[in-house]
Amino acid sequence: MIQEKRDILVMFSYRNHKRGYIEMLFDRLSARSQQYPLQLYRGSLSDTHICVKDNQLSIIDTLTNRDIASFDGIYFELWYKAQQQALAVAQYAKTHKVPFFSKELLRIMPMTKVGEVTCLADKKIPLPDTFISSHRQIKKVFRKNPPFLYPLIVKAADGYGGKNNFLVETYQDLVKILNCHKKTQFLIQEYIPNDHDYRCLVFGGKIKFVLKRSRDATSDSHLNNTSAGGKGERVALDTLSIAAQEAVLAAAQALHRDSFAGVDLMIHKETSQPYILEGNQTPQIEIGAEIEHKMDALLKYMEKITQ
Incomplete structure (x- = not known):
């Protein structure tokens, strides 16, 4: 009886190697795999299409032009030079119940926006496409x-x-x-139409400080960051809708940063829809706008957890 072959995606950091090293490794393994009910395909982490559309994540391997979820298994062979993409693919595979190894990939910290977006997607957290x-x-x-x-x-x-x-x-x-x-x-x-955004400081799973950041109305820049010339002012928590507050806290939790994070929030100025931009693990405290109030929020949290 002929066994149906299972499709295995073998992931490398890049699509090729200038000395043919990636190709050599895959060709050897692929040739040997003919003795097994397996069909191997070579994939490139750095060339994957990671796409969020209407808050739904999809990841396409471009060497095969297939969704990662369509494979029967994934082997991460050389991934160290594309760690954030490896985290993204591993998270996506886990969500879609595609077996993969090794599980250590799920412990990679989302240190760039690539990893962050993947950790935030598919969790009913409002994100820009x-x-x-x-x-x-x-x-x-x-x-x-x-x-x-x-x-x-x-x-x-x-x-x-x-x-x-x-x-x-x-x-x-x-x-x-x-x-x-x-x-x-x-x-x-x-692009989300706006004239300001918010930096929300989360301590111990609660929003303890909200900074409204606004660019000058005469500025040609689209940036609201205080470090890029924007104006920052402390505002009350109830400035944000309940939906916006819930999105901020959900984002911090999804990134495992609900103990301490600076979550950036933008409100669509025409629809009032909140969007999470990112969740910073080391938000500015001692510099920027409203320094004293930010330091007070941090020090009060230190005081609370050491009581």
């Missing part, structure tokens, strides 16, 4: 069939303080930014 991949794949996708409309927000996965964060109106501008920052991992997100 987001696309993440390599420069090669971003150019390809947005040239032919962009997943959402311009204008776009293009921001570095490891950026902070508004650095390497761009408002992009055209495909030509998108390509120019990618070409000028060839070693930077970017997220592409839909």
